[in-house]
Amino acid sequence: MKKLLVLLLLPLLAPLASAQSTIYRCGNEYTNNATSAKERGCKPVEGGHVTVIHGGPPPGASAAPAAPAARSGAAPAPAPRAEGSAQRVRDSDARAILQGELAKSQERLAQLELEYNNGSPERSALELRNPQGYIERTASLKAQIARYQSDIAGLRREIARLPAAAADVPVN
Template sequence: MGLKTGGALWGLVCLGASAGVAAQNIYRCGNEYTNQARMAKERGCKLVEGGQVTVIHGAAGSGNRAAVTPQPAPAVPRANGAQQRARDSDARAILQAELNKAQAQLASLKAAYNEGSPERSALELRNPQGYLQRVDALQADMARQESDIASIQRELDRLP
């Protein structure tokens, strides 16, 4: 046998080996894949048809997970006493302005609501459904404003 014949024979052996590997059945068992038919049958795995499966060793699902430690939050520089008092007084002033604004809006809504019987407009005299919708909207707006006032008051109470 010459060198040419041996090379051709080696090429056929390699081709046959790769064809044998490609012809193997691949089974999917949940998030795992196997080519062992007996194990796949025992575990009730499904045959993967038409396509190739690429196995990447060391992936997240392989069980080789390294422990991930959370990084601490970056340190926030502390303010000295005078700076902190200034920040607190600014926060209090902003919250107080928001509280005053919310209370004024609630007073306006209560005036429009007129204790459950707001005045009807010309359109609402012809369309009673529009009146009922406006009354419902006023009630919802008042409830929202009362909730806002309560939350702003809680924030003010938290401040030193």
């Protein structure tokens, strides 16, 4: 009985479900306001739904996809250059930040290598009873050391890419 009632009411409810207003396309914009759409000469969108995603690229930005070289892991484009002393200040700030990060990473790497003890870290009381915990900690230390070594190499590359420090540059 319930199935029959649902089947009879379904055709009556279908028009209510599809009672959406018409969507108009105005160039790259969409609207459902019929009066403004007619004033602007917009065309109605036939069939299907329109999903609007707010917050696209900033005005004046190109909507073209990134170059294949940029997506394949090539070096990022350099930051825009400022004029004279402002750029030197930027460069010296960047160098100071990178050198600070490098010092912290080198310090942490030294701590990890000391704890790793050439692949034989000291066993804790829990690890004496649970050898698997010791194996996992040793593997984790080894992975952390490799990660910090990679970070240090990257920081050194970034520092090398920066222009020479202001003290090294002769003034004309």
